[in-house]
Amino acid sequence: MTFNIDFLAWRRIALIFSSVFLILSIGSWLFKDLNYGLDFTGGTLVELSYPDSANISEIRQTLVLGGFEGAQVANFGSSKEVLIKLPGTVSDSLGSEIVSLLSSSSLDQEIDLRRIEYVGPQIGSELRDDGGTAMLIALAFMMLYIAFRFQSMFAGAAVIALIHDVIVVIGIFSLIQIEFDLTVLAALLAVIGYSLNDTIVVSDRIRENLRSMESDSTHEIINTSLNQTLGRTLITSLTTLLVLFSLYFLGGELIKNFALALIFGVIVGTYSSIYIAANALIMMGLNKDHLRVEEPENADENLLP
């Protein structure tokens, strides 16, 4: 595949598009907040499997009569599976109580207990803080590595792209109110890894071309680099999306949101490595002189396989 697309002609439009999306995401995050899962809110969750379709309203009624007023009851995956959530509860025995209440109220049916989860209030906030810390540390270390391997402008551009990706994915989760739990947080960190992968490949080519191409126009060099890497970017995104869709549709309910976060992340990450990272390099005024004092190219050759 060879391409000759003038990516950077669209950069202003992309900038406006990204800004709008970022503002929308942050706005939604601030005002609508995320639909935090049990991992972060604390509380009790029970998943049951009925032999036939479960009667949700009947279950709801039984729970209310049994004293579990705030219980959220919904189907989970199929009409036989029922998910009961009591967010924010602080007693660790509610799960078993619900199970025995429902089992005794429907004696004719054998209910299969799929899972009970209880997360105490202090754990929820701790997990949230730890997740945030992990993300910041990951960003800091990667910035250091890129600054060391490339040049500080590339590090800056990569981090801007990553922050963009994380905020947009969080924004999407907030906008459509998909449950945000611990596995989604892991997915978000994987998005950082994936998006960075993309950004590095593009940056690597920009660095190489800055050294080897005759042209003095950074604009032209970056455009060429983006075109040269586009084939690879599309194929890798495609193969990754293939497995992610397979996870989304077949990996089971517990992995669904994880796959979804990564699907959004891969799409946004591919876009950002082109329009955010490359754009940031131009705005920071990268030119050939920035790489001229670097070590000679063949210093790295010793590392070859």
Next chain:
Amino acid sequence: MKRYGLWKYLLILSVLCFGVIYSLPNLYAPDPAVQISYTSSSQTADTFLADKVKELIEKQNLEAKIELEKDYVLVRTNSYQNQLIIKDILSTAMINDVVIALNLAPTTPKWLMDIGANPMKLGLDLRGGVHFLMQVDTETAIKNRQDGTLQDLRRRFREEKIRYSQAGVESDASIYLKFNNPDVLQKAEEFISDNYSQFNFPLISDAMSLRLVLSDLEIEQIESDAIDQNLTTLRNRVNELGVSEPIVQRQGKKRIVVQLPGIQDTAEAKNILGKTATLEFHLEAQMDTPRSRKTSYPYRNGMGAPAFLQDAIILGGDQVATAQASFDENGLPQVNITLDGEGGSKMHRATRGNIGKRLGVLFVEQKTRTVYERDVEGKQIPVQESYEVKEIISLATIRAALGTTFRITGLDSPSESSELALLLRAGALAAPMTFVEERTVGPSLGADNIQAGIFSMILGLLLVLVFILFYYRVFGIAASLALTFNIVLLVAVMSILSATLTLPGIAGIVLTVGMAVDANVLIFSRIREELNKGREPLEAIDAGYNRAFLTIWDANVTTLIVAVILLSYGTGPVKGFAITLSIGIITSMFTAIMGTRAFVNLIYGSRKNLERISI
């Protein structure tokens, strides 16, 4: 074109063999099994037990294989249904002297086990079970210790005739003492400095009062003692539950993780984990003690004839602050016991008039057992019943009046003394615990998760393979082989590290599959580019691998940084994901670069005047 040395082929070949062999055990599905061991740790499983089990199972005409392992008898069955039936049969027939646990027994062939190849461990989300996270309330342990010390101080001040006007433990766990007279205060301060080492010195004092604050070192000691003690107690409890491969681990500073595979009844598990065993101190009954005021108890270790102890309890195990095994002046094993203040004064009062007589230490335990009752329809139903067991763990002559600290001597061996110290500590929880997290996964969900995980993994892999074969032709074959090899290698490394595979871990493998192709895509698109520039095919291959290497290296190292940070910060699902992702990144670098290169060289490397390559 760069030739590939023989040693590189040999290296790749040996890694391939290694990968295949060590991932092999995962292909053998484990047998649902029941494992039976004696309750008492001094008795190891023997042929007598195995024969008894065999007899019981044969009576029911059930198909099962009975094996005698080192510590237990293993009954392998061919279905989960039979597993439960056999467990029920055995527990009805032999309740009290054995622990019966459900297990998944690996079916790894012996030659694989001999070279250390074992299957991966499955996480609770894949095999079903309970995960508890408990928080130890160490503040209470510290407060209790200070309460004990204050009791002790009161008594000793009385003996030393140091008069205080007010004394108490503050909410910040410091001891507050008020005096009427500065001279007395000074005397008290000196007395405390001479006799107690656990406080921050000099003591905080103003004109009329003293504040005793525990030193950081002491607080740390109390906290870690409390957690160690709770861990020991919990381990003992978990063993009682009859679970195979339980995990009881400290997590962070104040938490304990307990994982019990195969258990679904959380209420029962919690009840048992929360229960406490305790100690009682009694004087030995004398010849003239009336029958109504003495009881005969057996020895815990079964050694020695049962002895009579007075029914009056001097004090209970809840007043043992710590117990440590050590050696006396003659190098003989002993156990040092520290009581809290109240316990100390009770002990002192009871022993000073009984020097020369013997003091018995009773181990009192609340146990639960399953008994079978017939319900109205005559059907047998299991009922949990709790009962108390009292056994003598030590009966030793009192040589002098005992106070807060004393020792139990006359023990046979250092292992006995450390066991006794352990039992004394394990007797009670040092600090209360709260359940802060609980996750139960039923067996059906676990089975579904495995199936869904593996199915999505295979489908994802197939989709990617079809795509790259179609897109890269011969080079696609190289990439496909590398990708498959990568999964084999990843599974082998996971098995050797005995890392735990979880559902997010499977997701990590799937993601690795998608991303591992990236290295090959980078190399292959470079080769195409070089070909387009008009280079000779073999030169183009060389250039493609060389130029793509650094990009792949940088891209993978940065992803690895994320994975490692996830690994060190994450818990639960995050960690499971990070483990497979990190291993996958490393193995994929090897297979995607060296593996495909070797393959390509084998196909094209020896051909001279190669006109075109299929990429």
